[in-house]
Amino acid sequence: MARVLLADDRRAFEQLLRRYQGLVRAQLRRLLKGDHARADDLAQETFLLAWRKLDQFRGDARFSTWLHRIAYTCFLQARRKPSWPLDHCGGETGEQTAAPHAMDLHLDIESAMQRLSAAEQTVLLHCVQLGMSHSETSYVLAMPLGTVKTHAAQGKAKLRALLADWQDTGRKEQTS
Amino acid sequence: MSEREDDAVEALLRARFEGPVPDEGFCDDVMHRLPLRRRRHVWPLAVGLGTGAAVCWLSLQSVPLVRVGWRDWLSGEFSAPALTLLLVMAGISLLTLAWTIAEADDRRSDPRP
Numbered sequence: 001m002a003r004v005l006l007a008d009d010r011r012a013f014e015q016l017l018r019r020y021q022g023l024v025r026a027q028l029r030r031l032l033k034g035d036h037a038r039a040d041d042l043a044q045e046t047f048l049l050a051w052r053k054l055d056q057f058r059g060d061a062r063f064s065t066w067l068h069r070i071a072y073t074c075f076l077q078a079r080r081k082p083s084w085p086l087d088h089c090g091g092e093t094g095e096q097t098a099a100p101h102a103m104d105l106h107l108d109i110e111s112a113m114q115r116l117s118a119a120e121q122t123v124l125l126h127c128v129q130l131g132m133s134h135s136e137t138s139y140v141l142a143m144p145l146g147t148v149k150t151h152a153a154q155g156k157a158k159l160r161a162l163l164a165d166w167q168d169t170g171r172k173e174q175t176s
Numbered sequence: 177m178s179e180r181e182d183d184a185v186e187a188l189l190r191a192r193f194e195g196p197v198p199d200e201g202f203c204d205d206v207m208h209r210l211p212l213r214r215r216r217h218v219w220p221l222a223v224g225l226g227t228g229a230a231v232c233w234l235s236l237q238s239v240p241l242v243r244v245g246w247r248d249w250l251s252g253e254f255s256a257p258a259l260t261l262l263l264v265m266a267g268i269s270l271l272t273l274a275w276t277i278a279e280a281d282d283r284r285s286d287p288r289p
Contacts, residue, residue: 010207010210013210014203014207017203017206017207018199018203021196021197021199021202021203021206022195022196022197022198022199023196025196025197025202026193026194026195026196026197029194029197030193040202043202044202044205044206044209047206048206048209048210048211051210051211052211109188109189109192110192113189113192124189128186128189128190129189129190129192129193130193156182156185156186159185159188159189160182160184160185163185163188
């Protein structure tokens with residue numbers, strides 16, 4: 001990191017790029033609900049922006065967290081554009097009506113995730129799936145720490161309730 | 177929610193996550209598009225400030241109010257010209273301070289880090 005900042009070293013930046021591109025692209029793919037092409041465009045924008053703004057990195061967060069924050073900001077800015085497709089707007093989707101008695105647990109958790117609010121989904125993506133702490137998530141999403149904790153707790157509680165309901169329904173259908 | 181149930185939900189979510197995306201030429205693509213980074217030099221600002229201050233001083237030196245005010249100030253006499261000079265300098269400093277704070281605030285409120 002210091003080499004990149006001090007010597008304007010492209011090779012050192014490339015090492016950082018190779019180390020962090022995977023998770024930044026994964027974050028954007030989840031935020032864009034699987035639109036890989038658009039996610040990669042935004043990831044590219046993220047790294048070009050990071051290269052230009054490297055001198056503004058103050059070290060108050062981990063470099064990866066700083067990158068995730070840029071990526072999330074790029075995502076929000078792209079979402080504000082009029083050309084943004086409606087099915088990427090976050091929140092509820094068509095999958096909300098997915099059959100609640102689906103037996104496959106992976107399908108269940110995916111359907112349950114779709115029933116959460118956009119904020120709860122985003123917080124759980126960062127806190128649980130990307131493995132960030134609450135304070136890192138708060139930094140990335142520019143959201144108060146208390147709000148992050150609330151969304152995380154509510155999201156997990158809803159998921160637990162939904163999964164329990166569906167498992168009960170599944171068991172009853174199996175026995176009948 | 178108990179800690180164990182919480183862990184179970186988290187484990188399910190983590191299992192559902194695909195993990196880091198493989199490179200597949202992404203990095204090469206980014207590196208090809210990487211522009212030359214402009215280095216920020218401080219010297220043009222310093223030279224500009226110095227030149228501006230010198231030109232200002234030279235052009236105001238012939239103004240009697242400034243000359244008398246400056247002389248009185250140096251001798252510790254707070255006459256009307258000295259106070260005028262002091263007030264003008266304080267006003268300019270305050271304006272510069274307000275401008276700096278506004279610029280810093282704009283930079284902080286920029287959503288991109």
